[in-house]
Amino acid sequence: MSGDATTQQAAVDALAGFDLHDAPGHLLRRCQQLAVDLYTNEVGADGLTPRQFALLLAIYQQAGISQVELVRSTGIDRSTVAEMVARLIKRGLLVRERTETDRRTNALVLTSEGEGQLRQAMPGVMRAQDRIMAPIPPAKRAEFIALLRQIIDTLEPRG
Template identity: 40%
Template sequence: MPSSVAVSLPLSELPGHYIRRLQQIAVGVFMDETQAFGLTPVQFAALNAVMAQPGMDQRTLAAGIGFDTSTIGGVVDRLEARGWVVRQVSPEDRRARLLRVTPQGQQLLADVNDAVLKTQERILRPLPVLQRQEFLRMLKVLVDANNEASRAPRSLD
């Protein structure tokens, strides 16, 4: 039997390490910029998605934002408790709950918009302006091409 020797891999050469760190940084910057609103990045994504497609159910929401279907209910619970979304029973399927953004949720999205845009600008600020769109394009390629490897694949349609 061949014996294996433990080898330390250089983190500085592992893209996954930098992706994880960038995600931590993105959450930190988001929380810093939006602290006055008491909104998390996942809550923002959910609220924004429901605003774009009123009447979606929780499963569609989870697929649309790439979030686990078993925990999206807790996110919606918190949005509902804050008065930002309402659930309504689907006329076609009494088991399904359709989501709508309340007027308070709409106002929150309008109010938080500048802070979210500032978050994105802060994250990309170290890149030259001409490289920002290319970086975003490459991120989309990597995410879309590896979507099925996710624990919560996002619906790409």
């Protein structure tokens, strides 16, 4: 068999033996889909999206955070954060303020409406988190979270 034929046969063998239902990437994607569905069911289709909730929560917990810090804190890419922040400002949920220390940097702060939306979403978010963790035995939940964090901490690009 030539090199090309051997490579092609190896690919065919790998395809035949690959079990999608045991592939970590596929399983994580499916879990993420289910988590978003649970979130939407609990918070409501008209409520904050999971990413909006993440941004608003990060800003609530770190008032005055910059967009660069928001990207690091949430893991949402820079261009998406910029678009989301612009839309949330337009909706009156956030304001940008110039920082005292660096006039080129904008600090993000929740408006009272933004904080209200966050508070309104919180009970649904907590119910969704409980439903996500329900299949995991209570004694294994901390380990499960630690393993998810390990994947992120190991694979996430450092910038």
